[in-house]
Amino acid sequence: MKSAQSVSRKGPFDMLVIGGGINGVGIANDAAGRGLSVLLCEQHDLAAHTSSASSKLIHGGLRYLEHFEFRLVHEALGEREVLLRKAPHIIWPLRFVLPHRSHLRPRWMLRAGLFLYDHLGARTTLPGSTALQLDDQGPLQPRFTHAFEYSDCWADDARLVVLNAMQARALGADIRTRTRCVRAQREGGLWRVELESAEGDRELIQARALVNASGPWAARVIEEVVSSRSPYGVRLVQGSHIVVPRLYTGTQAYILQNEDQRIVFVIPYEQQFSLIGTTDLDYQGDPAEICPTEEEERYLLEVVNAHFKHQLTRADIHHRFAGVRPLLDDEDANPSAVTRDYTLTVEAPDKQPPLLSVFGGKLTTYRRLAEAALEKLEPWLDGGPAWTAEHALPGGDFDTQAALHDELAAQFPWLPQQQLARYVRSYGTLCREFLDEASGSEELGEDFGGGLTEREVRYLCGREWAVNSEDILWRRTKLGLHLSAAQQRRLDEYLQAQGRGTEATG
Structure with missing residues (x-):
């Protein structure tokens, strides 16, 4: 990791990043630590949309195994351990209980899947999975007699974004919130980018590389800001959550199987509450205007009520939020089956300055995505080696x-x-x-x-x-x-x- 003093601010920036979600700040932070000069612009607040509306988990994605996404699960499982070391204040281990429902997935299948989950990625601190025999003293309905327990991690998603931005700034990056990228065009071997502040002031910036990490707006940025054609479609999938008074005592989370083969998490949240989510619905509107629907809230309540003794109604909902997951459109008819993996594209015709665009991705793999982005930009940007795996995020320099x-x-x-x-x-x-x-x-x-x-x-x-x-x-x-x-x-x-x-x- 290079110091901020090694970053030159004379002349054009090496990289201009559009988007202040987890992928944008992750790329900006990695680049700044390699000695590259970086400017990041975000039209709203950091983590204003998708990156603050997640299920707050750093996880391998147990259900992704059903869709044979072994590479994604392997990478995500490895990242759990890395991120636990980097940010022990905002990320910590969490045990998940998976109640068995015999008419859905058979026990042998769950046991096999959890065995694979335990061994597919690096696991040095988190305990492995185990089978549980349930009794009628717990929070679940008495008909549940068997369950499995395994490890993943909880994370404060929005703070993960902010801490990456803070580290990037400490390394010399210029972080501009409430600043919109209006136009970008290649000129004289550089990107000429027009930025507009919330007050309406405009500024022209030059950069050697442009990174489009705008999440739900990725295709729109390519088409409307860069005036090009997006190589992929972005499928917007709505995920909604509800927050209710704490459903049970104990520190464990629950992962519930529903009849439609989807899963719903119930997670201890802010001491007094339980966080319940998420849903998967195709979304067509403005990503900035998304909100949970009554149908989604009803769905989440029905799944929870089918498992827990304590029955909930809409009157119990203390808070609700929704986010848009910008997934690579693989034309799967089922939104739950659309890949959560990421794709990075680089457009640089005739040796022109590159445009790197991020499609898809998930909170857990943001750091590896950033490393992959810097690898793709190596022919144009001469930065230092990868460094983020071994350095704590701000505030994380303590043991426990x-x-x-x-x-x-x-x-x-x-x-x-x-x-x-x-x-x-x-x-x-x-x-x-x-x-x-x-x-x-x-x-x-x-x-x-x-x-x-x-x-x-x-x-x-x-x-x-x-x-x-x-x-x-x-x-x-x-x-x-x-x-x-x-x-x-x-x-x-x-x-x-x-x-x-x-x-x-x-």
Whole structure:
């Protein structure tokens, strides 16, 4: 990994990245660490769409085995261990219980699939799968007598994006949020790119390579911004989730088989809640305007109610969200069977500067996707070697969450335990940036609710590109689940009075 001082800002950028989701920031971060000069533009907030609307999992994709996507599963399983080391604050192990339903997949098939899952990729810290004998004391209905248990990981998806952007910035990358790419054309052996800020200001940027990592907008960027023809179609698949009060005690998650052969996750979420998802529906509208449908909510409730003793109704839904997964259109009639693998294309006619476009992909494999993108651009960009596998993301420079918790508790004994636990799992060692030199809660300023203090808000606006309460409450933190409407309005008032948020400082 090269230092920021090795990045030259004179002349054109080596790379301009369109898109501030996980793939865009992953590529920008990898490139900046190889000594390349990078500018990333995102038309909204970082992780504003697909990358903050996932099931919050770093997983191999057990169900992908049914579609014979062995390469994808192998790569994803290996990445679980890498990402656990890189970001122990926002990624941690999670055990999944898979109840057996005899009229669906037979037990021998599940056992064989889990054996393959255990051994298809590198697994050094996560325990393997095991069979379970259930009794009627658990949260599942008594008709479930057998289950299997296996390992994957939970992740704070939006913070994974932000931390990659922060690391890229520390390495010299220019990260522009709320900045739209209006037009890009080749001229004089370079890309000439026109950017437009949220205030309407326009700027011309030159770059040696253009990376289109705009997710659901990938084909549109090629056609409308670059004025070219997309080599692939992007199939937009809607995935919706609901959040309900905690369904059961315990730290395990559940993976439920439905009659339509799809699966639904039930995941412990923010201490007090359970996260339920996801769905698979083809989507035709504006990706920025997506929201769950009543039909999807009904579907998720029916699947959960078919498994758990505690029965849910729509009145139990505390929060709901949906995202668009931009999948490579392989013309499969079933949205659930469309590949989650990624495809990278490079267009560079007659030795012109390259356009690399990203189609598909998943949260778990973003880092390997970034390495593959840099490999494809090697003929045009002279960067250093791959480096991201061995370097922690910002805040991840500690051994275990428990050890960091104890260290911070000794340093800040006046912090409430619940607040301290949130700092550990959201910021890791980064929380010292707004805690250091504070000797009591009063020095953190106004408490907006849920332990969100004025000093934390100032940090998020100044260092993590947060602009408004939505950025803070739903992407930088998940405190939107805990703050009342009145508390959220007070945060809005504070931000407006402070005039916060045009961009993060260096």
